[in-house]
Amino acid sequence: ECGPMQRLLVKTQWNKVYGTSKVRDEAGHVLWKAIFAQDPETRALFKRVNGDDIYSPEFMAHSARVLGGLDIAISLLDNQADLDVALAHLHVQHVERHIPTRYFDLFKNALMEYAPSALGRCFDKTAWSSCFDVIANGIKE
Numbered sequence: 001e002c003g004p005m006q007r008l009l010v011k012t013q014w015n016k017v018y019g020t021s022k023v024r025d026e027a028g029h030v031l032w033k034a035i036f037a038q039d040p041e042t043r044a045l046f047k048r049v050n051g052d053d054i055y056s057p058e059f060m061a062h063s064a065r066v067l068g069g070l071d072i073a074i075s076l077l078d079n080q081a082d083l084d085v086a087l088a089h090l091h092v093q094h095v096e097r098h099i100p101t102r103y104f105d106l107f108k109n110a111l112m113e114y115a116p117s118a119l120g121r122c123f124d125k126t127a128w129s130s131c132f133d134v135i136a137n138g139i140k141e
């Protein structure tokens with residue numbers, strides 16, 4: 001369950017995963033590679049932002065927007081009212097783009113692989129899993 005303790009823990013651990021600008025571009029590359037590898041059809045969604053080249057400035061800017069959105073959501077995990085507002089906004093942005101809900105599972109798989117690579121044994125799988133679900137459930141249809 002993504003309770004108050006789990007929310008604080010994921011916030012703290014996320015800051016270690018995503019805390020410095022140095023790792024942010026790399027985090028994006030790893031995550032998107034893992035998403036596209038799981039289902040190559042997902043890449044087609046990102047034509048507008050040059051999804052064929054994840055190292056292009058257009059795609060890297062897109063990736064920074066997505067991870068920035070995730071950063072906002074995670075930082076609001078201990079502020080449910082503002083989290084709801086942020087998720088409602090992300091929900092509108094995704095519904096209008098018709099993102100299949102199962103694609104959020106691919107995103108989750110990628111994140112659940114990447115985060116422990118940065119956190120090692122400290123990674124709390126249950127907390128991350130349940131708190132990611134809170135965020136994804138607020139965004140997807």
Ligand code: HEM
Binds near residue numbers: 035046070093103
């Ligand atoms: C927790 C998960 C996610 C977060 C926080 C998130 C966040 C964002 C943000 C902030 C934007 C930019 C919105 C804008 O400026 O218009 C965006 C755009 C987008 N997202 Fe997500 N996203 C998530 C998951 C996904 C997934 C799983 C997919 C599909 C595999 C997806 C597909 C897209 C697409 C296609 C765009 C628009 C790209 C463009 O600009 O053309 N997102 N997302």
